[in-house]
Amino acid sequence: MSEHKQEQETTHFGYETVDKGEKAGRVADVFHSVAAKYDLMNDLMSGGVHRLWKRYTIELSGVRAGQKVLDIAGGTGDLTLKFSRLVGPEGQVVLADINDSMLKVGRDKLIDKGVAGNVQVSQADAQFLPFADNTFDCITIAFGLRNVTDKDLALRSMLRVLKPGGRLLVLEFSKPGNPLLEKAYDAYSFAFLPTMGRLITDDADSYRYLAESIRMHPDQNTLKDMMSNAGFAACEYHNMTGGIVALHKGIKP
Amino acid sequence: MDPTLSTAAFASLERMINSALNYDPGSQQKLRKLGAKTLQICCQGPTITAFVLIDGGQVQLRQHYEGQIDCQLKGSAMALANLGLSSQHSLANSGVQVFGSTGLLVDLQGIAKDLDIDWEEPLSQLLGDVAGPSLAGLVRKGMSFWREREASVWQRSGEALSEELRATPHPYEQEDFNQAVDQLRDDGERLAAKVAKFQHSLEAALSAAKQGNQPE
Numbered sequence: 001m002s003e004h005k006q007e008q009e010t011t012h013f014g015y016e017t018v019d020k021g022e023k024a025g026r027v028a029d030v031f032h033s034v035a036a037k038y039d040l041m042n043d044l045m046s047g048g049v050h051r052l053w054k055r056y057t058i059e060l061s062g063v064r065a066g067q068k069v070l071d072i073a074g075g076t077g078d079l080t081l082k083f084s085r086l087v088g089p090e091g092q093v094v095l096a097d098i099n100d101s102m103l104k105v106g107r108d109k110l111i112d113k114g115v116a117g118n119v120q121v122s123q124a125d126a127q128f129l130p131f132a133d134n135t136f137d138c139i140t141i142a143f144g145l146r147n148v149t150d151k152d153l154a155l156r157s158m159l160r161v162l163k164p165g166g167r168l169l170v171l172e173f174s175k176p177g178n179p180l181l182e183k184a185y186d187a188y189s190f191a192f193l194p195t196m197g198r199l200i201t202d203d204a205d206s207y208r209y210l211a212e213s214i215r216m217h218p219d220q221n222t223l224k225d226m227m228s229n230a231g232f233a234a235c236e237y238h239n240m241t242g243g244i245v246a247l248h249k250g251i252k253p
Numbered sequence: 254m255d256p257t258l259s260t261a262a263f264a265s266l267e268r269m270i271n272s273a274l275n276y277d278p279g280s281q282q283k284l285r286k287l288g289a290k291t292l293q294i295c296c297q298g299p300t301i302t303a304f305v306l307i308d309g310g311q312v313q314l315r316q317h318y319e320g321q322i323d324c325q326l327k328g329s330a331m332a333l334a335n336l337g338l339s340s341q342h343s344l345a346n347s348g349v350q351v352f353g354s355t356g357l358l359v360d361l362q363g364i365a366k367d368l369d370i371d372w373e374e375p376l377s378q379l380l381g382d383v384a385g386p387s388l389a390g391l392v393r394k395g396m397s398f399w400r401e402r403e404a405s406v407w408q409r410s411g412e413a414l415s416e417e418l419r420a421t422p423h424p425y426e427q428e429d430f431n432q433a434v435d436q437l438r439d440d441g442e443r444l445a446a447k448v449a450k451f452q453h454s455l456e457a458a459l460s461a462a463k464q465g466n467q468p469e
Contacts, residue, residue: 053257056257056316062318062319
């Protein structure tokens with residue numbers, strides 16, 4: 001009983017087990033540290049492939065002019081930028097992130113690119129979204145869910161603010177299907193990423209956390225079941241780059 | 254196919270088309286006049302679906318699209334490629350099925366045919382203000398030379414193959430042969446239908462005769 005209670009009060013921070021109250025602060029420290037060079041590191045770490053993953057996410061979103069979109073953990077605003085063009089002046093995009101350093105970088109980047117009028121910026125926790133029920137036509141969370149302390153709570157919160165018929169898209173690192181690819185990917189993640197992090201941002205620990213948090217994140221089928229359990233219908237996923245990344249989709253019934 | 258690869262292919266092709274359009278303002282203007290239009294291309298061998306979204310003189314290529322489609326093309330990769338490259342407007346015997354607005358297809362075919370890229374600007378950016386225009390001039394002359402001779406080269410090659418070397422049949426002979434094959438297939442199907450009908454009548458007659466011979 002006490003073991004179960006302890007399990008409920010702890011969570012993962014990479015390979016460490018930490019108190020639930022502690023995780024948000026430690027994740028915040030990671031992103032405060034990497035925010036300034038986040039885009040550069042994304043391009044270097046993925047060889048630019050993250051742009052293709054995001055492009056595919058935009059295509060599957062089916063977002064049209066006049067719709068309302070919530071980009072959770074939107075960070076530096078890559079998806080928000082594309083959505084703001086799709087929804088047009090009649091629509092609205094909310095760029096939300098729990099981390100103010102990431103939001104500042106994202107907001108500045110959007111302003112520099114001339115995006116204004118249909119974008120709002122909101123510092124929000126995915127577990128307790130500060131929006132009315134049935135507000136959004138589409139919600140995306142790209143490379144953010146694994147950093148959330150209570151993923152089930154976050155999924156239920158997203159379901160609440162989605163309109164009936166609206167869709168949730170979760171773009172996240174996942175489990176490669178091929179054992180050889182998995183080995184190569186492990187070597188890359190645990191040897192190359194922290195070294196690159198140390199050279200470019202002088203912060204190897206943050207990128208070690210990144211690699212560890214990916215391994216601790218639920219695999220494709222587990223996340224699909226979590227979405228179904230939260231109340232989403234027609235849940236499915238698309239593996240990309242051999243399953244290194246998966247795009248999950250669910251509809252609010 | 255892994256969505257990463259297909260997305261990369263679509264993104265590269267889209268960038269190439271839009272770069273070409275940026276260096277041909279005339280074609281871009283014609284495309285802008287079309288307004289917002291969507292063309293769906295369903296390639297049936299290999300199975301690939303592509304959506305071509307045209308808006309504001311730019312082209313977007315997508316694998317998924319849920320909005321309204323103005324024109325849909327269906328056919329094999331070879332048939333679709335031939336349609337894109339050929340200058341004829343008729344779809345007869347092309348192997349491509351069209352649903353929706355054929356006007357959009359004719360407009361796009363016209364724009365693709367008249368595409369005239371101004372190589373001077375990209376080459377000047379790449380090679381400088383002296384070498385760029387000189388090379389662009391050579392490219393322009395070469396393309397003009399090829400365009401002038403393209404039709405006659407194809408025609409003379411065709412004549413040489415079919416009439417001098419007798420290596421391939423003349424198009425008219427090929428068409429006659431195709432029609433004969435079609436006629437034979439139709440005749441065969443009619444004969445099969447008549448045989449089936451006769452067999453059915455015979456079985457009915459035999460069954461009736463059997464019932465008549467049975468003692469009461």
